[in-house]
Amino acid sequence: MNFKSENLTNFVCDIFKVVGISDEDSYTVADSLVAANLRGVDSHGVTRVPIYVKRLKEGATNPNPDVKIAKESDATLLIDGDDGMGQIVSREAMKLGVAKAKKSGGVHIGVTRSSHFGAGAYYVKRGVEEDMITFAMSNAPSTMAPWGGIQPYFGTNPYAYGVPAGKYDPIILDMATSVVARGKIIMAAQNGSDIPEGWAIDQEGRPTTDSQAALDGSVLPFGGPKGYGISLMIDIMSGVLTGAGFGPHINNIYGDYDKPQNVGHFFQLMDINQFMPAKEYKQRIDQMIEEIKSTPAAEGVEEIFVPGEIENKTEQTRLENGIDLDKEVYEGLKQVGKECGVNIEDYENVNQKT
Template identity: 50%
Template sequence: MNRRYDWQRLQQYVAGLFNAAGLSRANAEIVAESLVQADLRGVDSHGVVRTDIYLKRMQAGMMNPDGDVAVERSSGSVTLLDGRNNPGAVIGSKALELALQGAKRQGSAVVGVKGSNHFGTCAYYLLKAIEQDTIMIILSNASQTMPPTGGIRPFIGTNPFSVGVPAGKCRPFVLDMATSVVARGKIIVAAERGEDIPRGWAIDKHGNPTTNAREALDGSVLPMAGAKGYGISMFIDILSGVLTGAGFGRYVNNMYENWDEPQNVGHLFVAVDINAFMPVAYFKERMDRYIREIKAEPKAPAVEEILIPGELELRCTEARMASGIELPASVEKQLETWGERFGRKLSDALRG
């Protein structure tokens, strides 16, 4: 029987590792929260499985554990933030804060980010914006993992696109998706577990379709919807990379492979204050009506329920908060090894 971890204790454990590695307690808690929240939502590819690589990059000097995130320029509703190579979740949280403040002040705000690192799931920030009755759009680029349509080698990332919209009594709309058929992190998890992947997810380094996760990691993840996904990924790279001054295309460095340079990931946060359009309560009533009417649509055979984006993840969060989080043996080993180094015991995070 697999061991289950209490999410709050696991978060405290992971935060303790980052704190011991050089992050301030506050920033360590931000990074740990972003990872554990991903596990709670069932997005294990972006959960505590990333602790090991984050810590390794910090120890190797590839990530700045104690730098100041700085506003490089600000003009009206637009802000450019230099992350100065801090952990991505710390930078993303600052960008979120500035975007929310700007939206409340003037109705909308755009915050561009350069000098960042992998910042976890976009949903982590969307849910915080939703709590503030704000619509949030987040784009981010990533290192090369996906070919342009017609190509066989990676050039652009599986650049995520996300939108969060509050509702009233219904669950909020939380769309957080990669522009590939599947997030590359899921292939990483499959490779660690020794599992095959479905055909159509990726090609090997020669351009041939593959179901072998290891071959896929040496090759390329495929764009969703063919050329459409490629085009969307490209525009995300333009807005979050070219426009902000961050890396783009081949200049976004792979955190697993490049140990000579920082990642220089770019993000774009767009916040919209609902009150600038109509009273929040009225908007939420309209959202609830919209969601209920969608869910009441006639269902295809064998379909029990029509779901909205983010609904499965929120249900998974509730379930895992109650029953605990299971971790692959390889991830447990990594966390235990770091714990031994910093005088902590992973077993303290087990459910009682």
């Protein structure tokens, strides 16, 4: 089924309103999910709506958190998310962080008592819009074994950064520290599809292409021990330093429905104007982009891309042509909508509700 992005956003927003989230906060969550679909990161898009709603209904997630500053200095913030939706908590953390960074030149933001925050690019883009070089990271429930082990300890612990450009789109990297985001394996299992070898191991530590065996086992870090080391550091910054859960002490989003997740995040923002005028900086980034894209391409490569460029092209295509949802995702949304008294059919097609 194909949806215009604004229709899909309205549908998801209306569902979250039904389960007790305010209008503004519902829009934030819906917008972040649809933004992921627009960029082609479907594993972090509206496929997450049913599990978010279940956790809200079960009381594991606070629909209206009192997000507040727990501790601060001139260049640091510790944010207490009050067990709220990660998107709501992170929006407030970024808002407070941008204001502080404009005064101090930069800020480090730790977040405790939060939950799954979706795609990191969503927050990075907001910092970039304020002429900030922005980093975002989060820990996650245990799904990845330490390098050489077979028992999951770390999450896929995503990492994102963004830098503004001038006449070009900003450079944005958003990645998991696993070979692939676990959400892609979940989607493969839902579809009954196999996964490529090298993505995961089973419970015995053997390489597997069986998506369900992969979910029962462990995803693998990208770059072997290098990805493991980066994942470790993200968990230290997001979990240990902030006072949030870390390693196996983060509750599973697809279980532990009676417990908050206690996910931690960490953001860094640097005001470009404290180093050079933002206009000059952006001209230099534009020069870099042009030079990278003009370097000779290897045989069989049509174009060299900078991080985020492919996602930007996908976003433009999906804004024009709509977002296609596969049958399993559509049926999941239809069912959760029915449970909430929100009929997905009222939001389908370009000429219906906008």
